[in-house]
Amino acid sequence: MKDMPASPSAHAPADHPAIASEKIGILIANLGTPDSYDYWPMRRYLSEFLSDKRVIDYPSWKWQPLLQTVILSKRPFASGKAYKTIWNEADNESPLLTITKQQTAKLAAAMQAEYGDRVMVDFCMRYGNPSTKSKVRAMVDAGCRKILFFPLYPHYAGATSASANDQFFRALMAEPWQPVARTVEPYFDHPLYIEALAQSIERAYAELPNRPDILVCSYHGMPERYLHEGDPYHCQCQKTTRLLRERLGWEETELTSTFQSVFGPEEWLKPYTVDEVARLAKAGKKRIAVCAPAFSADCVETLEEINDEIRESFEGAGGQEFTYIPCLNDEDTHIEALGAVIRENLKGWIG
Structure with a gap:
């Protein structure tokens, strides 16, 4: 592996401000937490x-x-x-923050094993703490002259990926010496991401006494209007479900796509998960499993909404066995997939 370029401070006058050795920053981002x-x-x-x-x-x-x-x-x-x-009372933080820390630690170990001290891995949140601006500042202070910004959303949506990128660009605007920057494109169809999803489902099914009648892939919702205005989120979610079904070797009747977390008076992407699970129960699907492929880490929308409101809707309509399959979180297959995406996006910067 080639060494990073020497710091300009090596040839600078004695009174020149210190300049840290150059690094590449890998900044992963999630939605946020109170x-x-x-x-x-x-x-x-x-x-x-x-x-x-x-x-x-x-x-x-x-x-x-x-x-x-x-x-x-x-x-x-x-x-x-x-x-x-x-709430994670032991650490006084939300599960999303706990899991993101775990993901970051594993990704940092994997990247440093491959690239050594030439890279710096950290995380930020779009909303709340740690802020994107603070982490960009810390990376620049540490000598990161290039930053790869990685929103941990498998699917692109204006309200998630684009918003995270917006905040990253705002942070760059505040830097006197602005680093070179790249953003990571969605990975909804990456083979290793699909493989990680499939393995998590196979493991969950293998542990159940009875096979679910159907798997519900519940994605975060958005106003239907956004789809018609050109947002690709809906199409990318549907492709993930299709690729997952093909990898599992299942029939189309064995899994379906739905959308959760509806907010406000507008029509959102349908079918709504909370309504669809009740319909499935009434249609005779007494055993269902639910996974959340659009979430890279378990959070309030999965641990509380799916396991409470959506479960209650299913059981209230006559459903008997409800299984929630956790997000990929810091599973090794997930870290492997994220690591592969990072390496692909570092090409040309580091070898």
Whole structure:
């Protein structure tokens, strides 16, 4: 492996500011987390999230008064209650933060085993802490003259991937000496990602006493309008389901795609998971399994929404056996897939 270029400080005058040895930064990003499930931390987090024009694109003059007076006077209590049921009390943090730390540690070990000290691996959150801006600043201070920014969303959506990239670019705008930057494209059809999904499902099915009648692939929802405006998210989700089915060797009737986490008055992508599981139960599908391929780590939408609201909808309609298959989290097959994506995107920068 070739050495990184020598630091310019080696030939600089004695009074020149110190310059760290050059590195390549690998900055992974996820959605975010409140600092606590109490009212004010929840309110700050939700205000930042729901003020993002990529998430809610209504005119500010119309949306902000409603958000700040009506929605944020009530929603932090409901969201805080949901977070409290899944909170990692031992570390006083959300499961998403715990899992992202674990993923980062494993990716850092894998990258450093291959590239040594020439790379620096860290993580940030789009909303909440640690912020994207703080982590970009830390990487630049550490000598990262190139940064690979990797939003951990398998599927592209304006409200997730694009929003994370927006925040990354804003952070770059604040840097006096701006590093070279790349962003990672979605990996919804990457063979190792599909393989990791398939193996997680095969393991879960092997442990069940009865095979589920159907597997529900529940993806995070979005307003249907976004699809018609050109967002590829829906199509990418459908392709993941198809590739997963082909890898598993299953019939089309053995799995289906649905969408969860509906918010607001608009029509969202359908079928809605909460309604579809009830329909399946009434149609005689008494045993179902649910997985969440769009989430790289378990979070409130999976641990609380799927395991509570969606499970309750299924069982209330006559369903008998409900199995939630966890996200890929820090499973070795997932880390291998993410590592492969990173290596592919580092080509030309490091060998």
